[in-house]
Amino acid sequence: MTIRPIIILPDPILRETSTAVARVDDDARALIADMFETMYEAPGIGLAAVQVGITKRIVTIDLAREGEEKQPMVFVNPEIVWSSEELSRYDEGCLSIPQYYEEVERPAKVRVRYQDEKGEAHELEADGLLATCLQHEIDHLEGKLFIDRLSKLKRDRVIKKFQKQAKREHDL
Ligand code: NI
Numbered sequence: 001m002t003i004r005p006i007i008i009l010p011d012p013i014l015r016e017t018s019t020a021v022a023r024v025d026d027d028a029r030a031l032i033a034d035m036f037e038t039m040y041e042a043p044g045i046g047l048a049a050v051q052v053g054i055t056k057r058i059v060t061i062d063l064a065r066e067g068e069e070k071q072p073m074v075f076v077n078p079e080i081v082w083s084s085e086e087l088s089r090y091d092e093g094c095l096s097i098p099q100y101y102e103e104v105e106r107p108a109k110v111r112v113r114y115q116d117e118k119g120e121a122h123e124l125e126a127d128g129l130l131a132t133c134l135q136h137e138i139d140h141l142e143g144k145l146f147i148d149r150l151s152k153l154k155r156d157r158v159i160k161k162f163q164k165q166a167k168r169e170h171d172l
């Protein structure tokens with residue numbers, strides 16, 4: 001297993017649409033193992049493959065708190081097949097937009113169809129933090145970030161801040 005570098009805003013890879021995984025093979029499972037390693041090390045509760053530069057439709061999630069037993073969840077080719085009209089708000093963050101948090105409103109419940117690490121199909125109904133996290137990560141597969149759901153003013157401000165940071169690092 002390898003900890004992979006996390007792609008940070010404004011890297012254009014984050015805006016790419018990820019492609020479906022045709023077969024969940026050993027290569028995909030190796031990537032999934034790296035994604036968990038990378039996510040735990042960050043630390044974060046969710047990661048999409050595109051965030052380590054691989055534009056494949058794979059998401060890893062673990063909502064266990066520090067000190068609790070790990071609860072790794074893998075979603076290959078996840079698809080939202082239903083979402084509730086009821087909304088909920090969560091303070092979201094993203095490993096690709098470090099140290100930035102903002103409240104985002106999304107459907108409170110979703111039903112997701114996906115494949116596991118063996119390629120078997122499942123459906124899951126989620127609410128609470130898991131519903132938010134799934135929607136956030138599935139957005140990544142479409143090249144969408146949570147800041148896209150904020151006002152233009154807030155979004156432009158955070159993008160500008162990260163552009164400046166990237167430029168500073170480049171100039172060093
Ligand atoms: Ni994210």
